[in-house]
């Protein structure tokens with residue numbers, strides 16, 4: 001009987017703890033973005049958060065804009081989040097986050113940015129490829 005209780009306890013323990021551990025790693029990017037980024041970038045990531053007003057000389061980036069976001073590598077996105085706009089000669093209105101977020105958290109935010117734009121880095125399109133896809137290209 002004792003053994004059975006022990007066994008049940010064991011099963012219940014893992015049945016409850018493991019899914020929680022997994023859930024934690026999945027929520028990160030979205031939750032962090034919601035907490036730290038939406039006041040400027042907007043709840044849907046369109047660059048229209050409550051702090052994004054006409055007083056801002058440069059508006060927060062629209063993270064759903066796939067044509068822009070696909071020109072950035074994941075590394076470039078991580079770098080600008082870590083070092084802020086100034087680190088890539090852009091607006092100081094984009095704050096640096098390296099003191100607030102860990103490297104791992106920043107990576108999960110980048111994963112979330114990729115969900116928002118529904119895009120990946122597409123690389124520099126070569127002339128050769130352009131000639132094939134658009135006959136007008138010289």
Ligand code: HEC
Pocket residue numbers: 032033036037038039040041051058059060061072077080081085090091092093094095097109
């Ligand atoms: C105080 C307002 C503000 C907050 C908060 C903020 N941003 Fe920004 N962000 C900006 C502005 C303004 C720009 C546009 C900078 C420019 O184009 O010069 C920007 C640009 C960006 C860019 C595009 C950089 C590029 O390559 O052009 C990324 C990516 C980004 N922010 C991510 C984030 C993330 C992730 C967070 C939260 C951790 C965040 N931002 C929080 C204001 C903010």
